[in-house]
Amino acid sequence: MELTDKLLDIADRLSVDKKYRFAEQLNGAALSISNNLAAGSGSVSNKEFAHYLNIAHRSAFENANILVVLERIKYILT
Numbered sequence: 057m058e059l060t061d062k063l064l065d066i067a068d069r070l071s072v073d074k075k076y077r078f079a080e081q082l083n084g085a086a087l088s089i090s091n092n093l094a095a096g097s098g099s100v101s102n103k104e105f106a107h108y109l110n111i112a113h114r115s116a117f118e119n120a121n122i123l124v125v126l127e128r129i130k131y132i133l134t
Contacts, residue, residue, distance in 0.1 A: 060090045063119055066132060075131060082122050088115035 063086035070079035089112045096108025126132045 057090055059116075060086050066123075066126075070126075070131065073131070078122065078126060078131065082119065085115050085118040085122060088112070089119070 063082055067079040067082040067086065070076075070082065092108045092112035092115065096105045096112070099105035099108060123132065
């Protein structure tokens with residue numbers, strides 16, 4: 057949840073700067089991590105749980121890519 061909070065904060069700052077497309081992408085990918093972890097926690101089988109963990113893991117990589125792009129085009133500083 058802390059990671060999601062930080063990513064949503066960055067997305068909010070992007071919205072203020074009228075970088076709406078980046079903000080939208082980051083919001084969706086950030087929420088996907090915590091949403092899929094929550095959904096997986098309610099799974100009835102290990103296979104189903106692993107499926108949701110895999111989606112959350114891939115969303116984490118999506119977020120990482122978005123942040124790299126934002127840094128490269130100087131929209132954020134690290």
